[in-house]
Amino acid sequence: MNFRPYRLAVAVTVAGAALLAGCASNKGAPNTIYDFGAPSVQLFTAANPSSQLPPIVVMDATGGAVLDNERMVYRLNYADPLQARTYAGSRWSGTPLDLVTRRLKVRLAQAGVTVLSATDAANRVPILRIEVDDFVHAFSSTSASEGQILLRASVLADHRLVAQKSFAHSAPAPSQDAAGGVAALAAGTDRIALDLKNWLSTLDLQGK
The missing domain is CATH 1.20.5 (Single alpha-helices involved in coiled-coils or other helix-helix interfaces)
Structure with missing residues (x-):
């Protein structure tokens, strides 16, 4: 049989x-819940003074639907770079848009900038708008990855566009998992905050 x-x-x-x-x-x-952690105060130094910057309204960051929820996104660029995947057992504490907004506000405030919200806006106060185009843990191979961030900053004053610039940064991940992606994206956001602050310092925002 x-x-x-x-x-x-x-x-x-x-x-x-x-x-x-x-x-x-x-x-x-x-789920394991992640955020950017407590911000260090060592990011900005006296070598980059911000006393010349006036108060500025920092609007909440905007972006695509994939950034407006708590899912953690990663891409396997070596296999299929067009597919956005999510970590099954890991989440952000808030949306990436919220996390980026809060970290940029904190970093600018640490640099001495008076950061205002939209409800605090007054006439002739410049407005900073942030549009996040990419915020992802990207794998170039099974053993190497980085946190990739791409955003566009626009400064408006008196209902006119003063300046606009795109900022991009890739930070290497210390490990090839969700925790490594979080560390890389937090470091990348801090670096963009520094670049953003330095750029704002070059603009005429005093309305003179």
Whole structure:
């Protein structure tokens, strides 16, 4: 008697049950929540004074739908760079847009800039708008990855565009997992905050 078909059917059934059990257990597993951590005060130094900058309204960052939720996005650029994937067991504490907004405000305030919200705006106070185009943990191989950030900053005053500039930065990830991506994206956001502050210092925002 040939028992091979029967054994094969049993093996498939067992494998399917194990797969379903695994999916069920993952579905109920708690998420690991990440944010950028407490900002260091060493980012800005006296070599880059900001006393000449007037108060500025920093609007909430805007961006695509993929950045307006708490999912952590990564890309396997070495396999399929057009597919955005998400970490199953890891989440941001807020949306990437919220995290970027808060970190930029904190860094500018640490540099001595008076940061205002939209509700505090007054006449002739310059407005800073941020549009985030990319915020992703990108893998160039199975053993190397980086946090990639691309955003566009626009400064307006008296209902006119004063200046606009794109900022991009890629920071290497210390590990090839969600935690490494978080560290890289936090470092990249800090670097863009520094570049943004230096750029603002070159603009005539006093209205003279």
